[in-house]
Amino acid sequence: MTSHHDKPEISDEEKGRILQERLKLGFNMVPFNQVIGLTIKEMSLTAIQAEFSMQPQLVGNMFKQILHGGVIATALDTVGGAMAMSGAYAALKGTPREERLARINRLATIDMRIDYLQAGKGQLFTATASLLRVGKKVCVTRMELHNDSGEIIAAGTATYMY
Numbered sequence: 769m770t771s772h773h774d775k776p777e778i779s780d781e782e783k784g785r786i787l788q789e790r791l792k793l794g795f796n797m798v799p800f801n802q803v804i805g806l807t808i809k810e811m812s813l814t815a816i817q818a819e820f821s822m823q824p825q826l827v828g829n830m831f832k833q834i835l836h837g838g839v840i841a842t843a844l845d846t847v848g849g850a851m852a853m854s855g856a857y858a859a860l861k862g863t864p865r866e867e868r869l870a871r872i873n874r875l876a877t878i879d880m881r882i883d884y885l886q887a888g889k890g891q892l893f894t895a896t897a898s899l900l901r902v903g904k905k906v907c908v909t910r911m912e913l914h915n916d917s918g919e920i921i922a923a924g925t926a927t928y929m930y
Contacts, residue, residue, distance in 0.1 A: 770806055770815060772864070775851045779809070780861070781859060783851065784813055785881050787844065787854065787857055788811045788812070788813075788854065791808075791811065791850055791853060792808045792811050793853060795808050795818075795846070795850050795875055796808060797806075797831070799881065800842070800844075801846060804820055804823075804826060804839055804843070805820040805821055805823060806818050806820040806842075806843055806846060806895070806907075807820070808818070808850065809818060809894075810845075811850070811854070812898060813854060813855075813858060813897065814848055814895065814898060814927070815851070815853045815897070815898045816847050816854070816897045816898075817847075817848070817894060817895070817896050818843070818847050818850075818894070818895045818896075819892060819894050819895070819911045820843065820892075820895075821834065821891060821892050821893075822890060822891050822892070822893070828830040828888070828913055829887075832887060832889075833889075834887045834888045834889055835887075835888025835889075835890075835893070837884060837888075839888075840882065840884065840888055840913055840922045841880070841882050841922075841924075842881075843893065843895040843913060844882060844895055844897075844911040844912075844913055844922065844924045844926070845877055845880055845911075845926060846895070847895045847896065847911055848880070848897045848909040848924070848926040848928070849877060849926075849928060850868075851897035851898065851899055851907075851909045851911075852873050852895070852899075852909055852916060852926075852928035852930070853875055853877055853922035853930075855899045855907045855909075856871065856872050856875060856900040856902065856928075856930040857872050857901045857905055858902070859903075859904075859907075860872070871930050872930055874930065875928050875929070875930040876929055876930075877926055877927070877928055878906070878927050878928065878929045879926065879927040880924060880925070880926040881924055881925055881926070881929070882923075882924040883923050883924065884921070884922050885921060885922055885923060886913070886920070886921060887920065887921075888913075888916030888921050889915060890916045890917060890919075890921075891915075891916055892915070892916040893913055893914065893915055893916070893921070894913070894914045894915075895911065895912070896911065896913075896914075897909050897910065897911045897914050898910050900925065905929060905930065906927055906928060906929050907917075907928045907930065908926070908927050908928075908930070909925065909926050909927060910924075910925055911923065911924045911925070911926065912924075912925075
């Protein structure tokens with residue numbers, strides 16, 4: 769017989785879903801993400817998708833009315849980092865919860881490469897990220913930014929230490 773103090777066992781799948789919901793909530797609450805309007809729309813253990821709309825303060829070239837390159841890099845780094853957090857958390861399975869959380873909370877970008885493929889024209893932009901590799905201390909992600917016409921604006925890879 770179990771006492772009323774015993775908690776039911778939560779499956780790893782449920783723990784993963786809870787983590788993703790917390791990551792999504794945390795991501796959407798980051799002040800800088802709010803400034804550029806970047807919000808997660810979809811998230812799984814292997815992929816992430818976020819969106820933001822063109823706004824006057826995001827323009828980098830006033831004559832062409834195109835997205836600033838720094839905004840592009842920021843969006844890609846941000847979705848890559850969220851993807852790396854999810855990957856790192858999964859890789860640390862079996863590690864005590866406190867250590868696991870401490871490790872993903874100190875996740876940091878250590879290298880990033882962005883290829884700007886065409887001008888950032890559009891009204892709605894979608895940033896995606898997927899995991900390329902999760903190691904014992906680093907994660908490598910692949911990121912892309914597309915406009916509302918489905919054209920790829922930029923692509924990149926980033927390495928995150930955790």
